[in-house]
Each structure stands twice: as structure tokens, then as C-alpha cells.
Amino acid sequence: MSHDLSPRVALIVPTYNERENLPRLVERIPAAPAADLLFVDDSSRDGTAEWVRELATRRPGVHLLERPRKMGLGTAYVAGFRWALDRGYDLVFEMDADLSHDPSEIPNFARKAEEGADLVVGSRYVDGIRIINWPLRRLILSRFASAYTRFWTGLPLTDPTSGFKCFRREALAALDLGRIRSNGYAFQIEVSYYLWRKGFRLAEVPIVFTDRHQGVSKMNPRIVREAALLVPMLRWR
Ligand SMILES: Nc1nc2c(ncn2[C@@H]2O[C@H](COP(=O)(O)OP(=O)(O)OP(=O)(O)O)[C@@H](O)[C@H]2O)c(=O)[nH]1
Numbered sequence: 001m002s003h004d005l006s007p008r009v010a011l012i013v014p015t016y017n018e019r020e021n022l023p024r025l026v027e028r029i030p031a032a033p034a035a036d037l038l039f040v041d042d043s044s045r046d047g048t049a050e051w052v053r054e055l056a057t058r059r060p061g062v063h064l065l066e067r068p069r070k071m072g073l074g075t076a077y078v079a080g081f082r083w084a085l086d087r088g089y090d091l092v093f094e095m096d097a098d099l100s101h102d103p104s105e106i107p108n109f110a111r112k113a114e115e116g117a118d119l120v121v122g123s124r125y126v127d128g129i130r131i132i133n134w135p136l137r138r139l140i141l142s143r144f145a146s147a148y149t150r151f152w153t154g155l156p157l158t159d160p161t162s163g164f165k166c167f168r169r170e171a172l173a174a175l176d177l178g179r180i181r182s183n184g185y186a187f188q189i190e191v192s193y194y195l196w197r198k199g200f201r202l203a204e205v206p207i208v209f210t211d212r213h214q215g216v217s218k219m220n221p222r223i224v225r226e227a228a229l230l231v232p233m234l235r236w237r
């Protein structure tokens with residue numbers, strides 16, 4: 001990372017039918033560190049892309065990557081990572097659009113990266129559990145996924161499926177993006193695992209996770225199955 005005082009920061013936000021959530025999301029993004037915004041939209045049918053295009057006319061640093069159909073979260077992030085690497089950003093964030101992740105916590109990640117972490121992962125489970133409004137079965141599934149991941153891989157993260165993350169450029173550049181196979185929760189585990197195995201420094205920051213108020217969850221049994229099958233194989237890949 002360049003060591004001037006202001007790293008170039010990109011926030012990547014994948015969207016699929018998140019129009020109702022975007023105004024509040026954008027409002028909550030803090031002024032510092034100054035960040036550009038990339039929405040990766042998969043042809044949402046609720047006017048998400050139109051809203052982003054309109055925002056771009058009145059707010060600098062807003063970008064939209066449109067894909068022709070719903071292609072999954074993992075490939076949306078890979079497309080966003082490529083976009084950010086091509087443009088020379090120093091810090092690249094992943095963040096959900098549904099306000100489950102609170103943009104006001106972004107500076108905490110940036111601070112950790114400044115202290116030397118290559119990948120900062122927002123965790124719901126350091127020093128307790130901070131989740132608002134989740135049904136118990138979602139919490140159990142998430143906790144089980146954490147234990148399962150730790151058991152099979154040894155990955156030292158308390159919340160390996162978390163999608164609120166900050167990568168230092170060098171870490172992102174070291175990923176073999178063409179090799180990433182998974183698309184759902186497994187994507188988060190896979191990326192963190194590769195960086196950890198390559199010797200990059202992982203750090204966690206506590207986050208508060210709030211269940212979505214608006215819109216529809218894209219979580220499904222296929223995503224769970226994908227993670228259950230991929231995780232035990234990671235050590236051999
Ligand atoms: N571009 C794109 N974005 C997606 C896709 N699937 C999910 N997303 C976005 O990825 C983020 C996380 O998806 P969610 O549906 O909230 O999934 P989740 O947070 O795991 O599950 P919930 O707890 O139900 O919200 C949101 O911003 C979604 O709009 C996809 O196929 N393409």
C-alpha cells in the first residue's frame with residue numbers, strides 16, 4: 001500500500017433488487033476515509049441500477065457494473081475485485097447492500113489495515129454475539145458454519161462467513177481470481193482461507209449485524225450445501 005496519508009478506497013456492493021435499501025446505505029457511508037462506490041448489479045428488476053445511475057449524476061465516485069442476469073454473489077465480487085485492481089485502489093471493501101452491515105463501521109476496518117492487516121474481517125462473534133433480529137435457526141446455522149470451518153481448515157476467524165471485509169490491495173492481487181469456485185457463503189471462506197495460507201495477515205474487527213428490513217433474502221439451501229461440500233476440500237486445493 002502506498003504510505004501517503006490517504007489510501008484510495010473502494011467499497012464494492014453487490015446488489016440484486018436492493019433499491020429500497022440504497023438511499024439509507026449511501027447516507028450512512030462516512031466521509032472519512034473518502035471512498036469510491038462500486039455497485040455490481042445483476043439486472044435487478046426493481047430499479048436498483050436506475051437509482052445508482054441517478055446517484056452517479058449528483059455524487060462523484062459512484063460507479064455501476066451491470067451484468068445481464070443473476071450470476072451469484074461470488075462472481076459479483078470477483079468482477080468488483082478486478083475492477084478495483086485495474087484502477088489501483090489501495091483498500092477494497094466488501095459490503096452488503098441490505099443494511100445488515102453498518103457503513104459507519106468502515107473506519108474501524110481502515111484503521112486495522114493501517115496497523116498492518118492485509119485482510120480485515122468484520123466479526124459478529126468476537127467478545128460475544130452481536131446480531132439483531134435474526135431467527136434462532138439462522139444464528140445456529142451461522143455458528144455451526146464457523147465451527148465447521150475451524151474444524152476442517154483451522155482458519156483463525158471467529159466469523160468466517162462474514163461478508164463485511166476490507167482487503168489491502170496486495171492481498172487482493174495475490175488471489176488467483178480465476179480459481180475461486182464458490183458463489184455463496186463459501187466464497188467468503190474460500191477467499192480468506194487462500195490469503196491465510198499464503199501468509200497474509202488476517203485481523204478481525206467487531207461488527208453489529210442487523211437482519212435486513214427491506215427486500216428479500218437470497219440465501220437458499222444450495223448456498224449452504226455448497227459451503228458444506230467445499231470447506232472440507234479446501235486443505236487439499
Ligand atoms: N450482484 C449480485 N448481488 C447479489 C446476488 N445475490 C445476493 N446479492 C447481494 O449480496 C448481498 C448479500 O445478499 P443477501 O441476500 O443479503 O444474503 P445474506 O445477507 O447472506 O442473507 P440474509 O441474511 O437473508 O440477508 C446483498 O447486497 C444482495 O443484494 C447476486 O446473485 N448478484
Ligand SMILES: [Mg+2]
Nearest residue numbers: 096098100212
Ligand atoms: Mg443480507
